[in-house]
Amino acid sequence: MLTMQESLVLQLHELVREHPDFEVLCSPSPYFYRFRYVPSGMAERQDEPELRTLLDRLNQEIVETLQ
Numbered sequence: 001m002l003t004m005q006e007s008l009v010l011q012l013h014e015l016v017r018e019h020p021d022f023e024v025l026c027s028p029s030p031y032f033y034r035f036r037y038v039p040s041g042m043a044e045r046q047d048e049p050e051l052r053t054l055l056d057r058l059n060q061e062i063v064e065t066l067q
Contacts, residue, residue, distance in 0.1 A: 003030065005030050006030045009028045009029070009030055009033050010028060012028075012033065013028040013033065016035045020040040021037060021038065021039045021040050022035050022036065022037055022038070023035060023036045023038055036055075036059055037055065037058055037059050037062055038055060042055070
């Protein structure tokens, strides 16, 4: 039986995995889960310095909101 935390992580993982604008960065675990927001239209350009800075800032805001 899954704990509430494990269940929530798996739900989040499914949402992230299925959405074209997010990348899963590691396998889900109850204590650690990493993903990154990269709009599908920008994925090919994400290594450009200005775009990387913007994506880093957006992802930091997502982290802060989730916490």
